[in-house]
Structure formats: C-alpha cells, structure tokens
Amino acid sequence: MNPSYQNPDFLRLYETYTAAADSLGAKLAAMTGAAMAGDPLIVATSTDIVLYPGAGRAPEVQGYRLFNRGFKELAAVSHLGPAVASLLKMRELDPDGQAWQGEARRMMEATRAVRAANSAALWRDQIAVAAYRGREQAIADMVDYACAMTLRYLERALREPAGFTAQDMREHYLEAKGGAIGATEPMNAVMIATFFLVGLDTGHRIIGWFDRHAIDWDRGMALIVGKQGRPTAGVTWTSNSVCASIRAASRYRLPLERVLIAPHVPSPELPADPAQAAAAARAFESPLRQLWSRTRTVSDLGPLMYDGYPRFAPAAAAHPRLTPGTTEVAELPAIAGPDDWLAMNTRLRVVLEDPRQLLSGCVADYAVDQLQAHGNDPARVVVPGLDGCAYPRT
Structure with missing residues (x-):
C-alpha cells in the first residue's frame, strides 16, 4: 500500500473546484473581487489602519498603536499591577529563591526613574496628546501616585516577605482597603484609567480620521490581519478591540459580517512616516482584496443553496450584565457608567484570564462608545479612575 497514493481522476475533480490557481472557486473569487474593486477596504494591522478607497485611488494610513505618543508611557504604568502580581507568583513558585527579590529591586529602580521623569510639563509639552489636553496635571499626579504606592509596597514586600501574599496584595495595593502603605486610591483604578486613556486617544483619532472620508459603510470591507497582542488574542469579533473601534467609528453602519479577522495572514510592515507608509501600502491592496473577496465568495453561497x-x-x-450573584462570565461585562467598578474590575480579571483578550483592550470599546456619545470630544468624556479621583502627591 502506498500511503501517499491519490487517484488522479478524483484529484482532478477536486482541483477543478478548489486547490488550484485556475479552479472554478478561484475564478469565482476573482470575479467577486473585480465586482468589489470600487468598494472601500479597511485593513488593520497591529499598529496601523489602512484605508483603500477603491477604484485605484491612493491608500491612506493612520497609525494607532506603538508609534503613537503616550502609548508606551501609559502601558508602563498599566503594567505595574501585573508586574507586582508576577513577582508574587515568582515567590510562590520558589519561596526560598532570590529571583523575585532581584527582579523586585530592578523594577523599583525603573519605577523611581519614571517617577523622577514624570511631570505635567512632560505630558503637556513633550508627549502632547490632543485627547489628553486639560488633563495633563491629573495624569502626572496619577502616575506619581502609582509609582509611589508601587515602591512602598515592594519595599514592604522585601522587608517582610512572609506577608507578601495574594490577599495582602489585593487589600493594600490593588484595592486600597488596608492602611499598610497609605494607599488612598486603588491601583485597579489606575490601571482602568491608563487603559481608558489609550482607548480615548486611539478612538478619538480613528473616529476623526474616518469622519474625514466619505465611506459607504454598507459596502465597506474590513480586514484585521496579523497578531494582535499576545498570539492568542483578538481572534474573535467579541475580543478584538480594533474591530470594536472600527465599527463604533462607523456608527455601527459597518455590518459585523463584513469584518474579517485573519490572524495567520502576514501583517504588512509599513514605515512610520505616513507618506512613505501610504506608498508602501499600495503593494498590499490587491492580495488583501483577493483574500477578503475569496472568503466572502464562500459566504455568499449560503443563501443560494439554502x-x-x-x-x-x-x-x-x-456584554453580559453583572448581578451580585454573578460568579463567572464568558465575555467582557457591560459597563453601566464610569463608577461601575464591579464591571471594570471584572474586566481587569477577564483580560488576564481569557487568552483571546488584548490587555490594552480592557475598556477600549467603552472609551470609543463614550466618544461617540459625546461628539468625539474627549473633554466631555468622564475618564474612570482619573476624573474625580484625588491622587495625592506623596
């Protein structure tokens, strides 16, 4: 018996429809693509959104992550909570080892440097994010507080390692219910605020960018390619914050079924300069349109056949709505308002536990929805964990 044997007649029939460049399926996909050549195609990578207006018109590129001012600075502060929890996990895995203590000291050194560099002038004059205008002092105060509480907590953990437990971390650091380090605001609130600020900036720019274009959303084609955060994240409609942002920017006129997520498709690498990026993006339009139309072609067979x-x-x-009796959720819960800390703290847990989720997408959808509700004016949006919180200088 030949394990690799394939009957040539069956193989020819198989390739007549699929798995060949000149197959019936490939030709139908090409015809579908040609019929959609004038439709707008939106392609989102892990760092950029590219708009291909259609009919051969030049693409435009809007960066939204990594290369944008303030993203990494806020992410550094967002990560303080998980970093402390990671040190605790290291201690639990090797109680008698010195690894966690060495990493704690290294983290403290970096945190002290951030605290020294942080100021309202830094956020106003150097980072200078339009969506944060008017909140620079509040952001600086929050960052200073987060650094101070982290330093105090780690100093205490190194001094009293036996007391460095999960319960202790939650009570005195994350939830600020205890008085061991003098915390007055929860670190959970800091994490929500930093995640929200990232979503506020990204959403503000994406909404404004799309609003400057006359996009026929009913015929819009959206394609999200490549890795979004960790390898398992953002692979579904409900867990992809970019999908949520694009649809919200369309005022939900873009049908969900016209948004395709293709994590295994190589993400186009574009230069940071917008003009250079737009020129480089031209080369990707044809294959990405073919990918979208090929997938859509199969979907369109459903109503014909059934x-x-x-x-x-x-x-x-x-988004499920939480009740006092809720013990588990399968998706990020709905947020009733900027004071709904049950929902927002639950989201912090879910984005850690659910491998589909993007950490930075914790409250991104809520931020974009709030922008839409307030005319894309960041000043009118309440930033949970920042607005109304009194972060003392310590």
Missing part, C-alpha cells in the same frame, strides 16, 4: 433555512446572523459583542 434559502428558507435559518440564516447566519452574527451577534454584536454581547
């Missing part, structure tokens, strides 16, 4: 049977209708991100 009219009269229930159709597939994708559900929008269904």
Whole structure:
C-alpha cells in the first residue's frame, strides 16, 4: 500500500473546484473581487489602519498603536499591577529563591526613574496628546501616585516577605482597603484609567480620521490581519478591540459580517512616516482584496443553496450584565457608567484570564462608545479612575 497514493481522476475533480490557481472557486473569487474593486477596504494591522478607497485611488494610513505618543508611557504604568502580581507568583513558585527579590529591586529602580521623569510639563509639552489636553496635571499626579504606592509596597514586600501574599496584595495595593502603605486610591483604578486613556486617544483619532472620508459603510470591507497582542488574542469579533473601534467609528453602519479577522495572514510592515507608509501600502491592496473577496465568495453561497433555512446572523459583542450573584462570565461585562467598578474590575480579571483578550483592550470599546456619545470630544468624556479621583502627591 502506498500511503501517499491519490487517484488522479478524483484529484482532478477536486482541483477543478478548489486547490488550484485556475479552479472554478478561484475564478469565482476573482470575479467577486473585480465586482468589489470600487468598494472601500479597511485593513488593520497591529499598529496601523489602512484605508483603500477603491477604484485605484491612493491608500491612506493612520497609525494607532506603538508609534503613537503616550502609548508606551501609559502601558508602563498599566503594567505595574501585573508586574507586582508576577513577582508574587515568582515567590510562590520558589519561596526560598532570590529571583523575585532581584527582579523586585530592578523594577523599583525603573519605577523611581519614571517617577523622577514624570511631570505635567512632560505630558503637556513633550508627549502632547490632543485627547489628553486639560488633563495633563491629573495624569502626572496619577502616575506619581502609582509609582509611589508601587515602591512602598515592594519595599514592604522585601522587608517582610512572609506577608507578601495574594490577599495582602489585593487589600493594600490593588484595592486600597488596608492602611499598610497609605494607599488612598486603588491601583485597579489606575490601571482602568491608563487603559481608558489609550482607548480615548486611539478612538478619538480613528473616529476623526474616518469622519474625514466619505465611506459607504454598507459596502465597506474590513480586514484585521496579523497578531494582535499576545498570539492568542483578538481572534474573535467579541475580543478584538480594533474591530470594536472600527465599527463604533462607523456608527455601527459597518455590518459585523463584513469584518474579517485573519490572524495567520502576514501583517504588512509599513514605515512610520505616513507618506512613505501610504506608498508602501499600495503593494498590499490587491492580495488583501483577493483574500477578503475569496472568503466572502464562500459566504455568499449560503443563501443560494439554502434559502428558507435559518440564516447566519452574527451577534454584536454581547456584554453580559453583572448581578451580585454573578460568579463567572464568558465575555467582557457591560459597563453601566464610569463608577461601575464591579464591571471594570471584572474586566481587569477577564483580560488576564481569557487568552483571546488584548490587555490594552480592557475598556477600549467603552472609551470609543463614550466618544461617540459625546461628539468625539474627549473633554466631555468622564475618564474612570482619573476624573474625580484625588491622587495625592506623596
């Protein structure tokens, strides 16, 4: 028996429809692509959004992550909580070892440097994010407080390692319910505020950028390619914060079924300079349009073949509403308002536990929805964990 044997007649029939460049399926996909050549295609990578207006018009590129001012600075502060928890996990795995203590001292050194560099002038004059205008002093105060509480907590952990436990971390550091380090505001609030600020800036720019273009959203084609955060994150409609941002920017006129997430497709690498990026993006339009239309072609066979049977209708991100008796959720819960800390703290847990989630997407959808509700004016949006919080200088 030849384990690699394939009957040539069966193989020819198989390749007549698929798995060949000149197959029936490939030709139908090409025809579908040609019919959609004038439709707008939106391609999101892990760092940029590219708009291909269609009909051969030049693409435009909007960066939204990593190369944007303030993202890494806020992410550094967002990560303080998980970093402390990681040190605790290291201690639990090797109680008698010195690794966690060495890493704690290294983290403290970096935190002290950030505290020294932080100021309202830094956020106002150097980082200078338009969406943060008017909040620079509040952000600087929050960062100073977060650094101070982290330093105090780690100093205490090194001094009294036996007391460095999960319960202790939650009570005195994350939730600020205890008085061991003098915390007055929860670190959970700091994490939510920094995540929200990232979403506020990204959403503000994406909404404004899309609003400057006359996009026929009913015929819009959206494609999210490559890795989004950790390798398992952002692979579903409900867990992809970029998907949520694009749809919100369209005022939800872009049908969810016209948003495709393709994590295994190589992400186009574009220069940081917008003009150079737009020129480089031209080379990717044809293959990305082919990918979108090829996938859509198969979907369009459903109503032809099975009219009269229930159709597939994708559900929008269904955020469950929490009750006092809720013990588990399968998706990020709905946020009732800027004081709904049960929902927002639950989201902090879910983005850590659910490998589909992007950490930075913790409250991104809520930030974009709030922008839409307030005319894309960041000054009118309440930033949870920042606005109304009194972060004392210590």
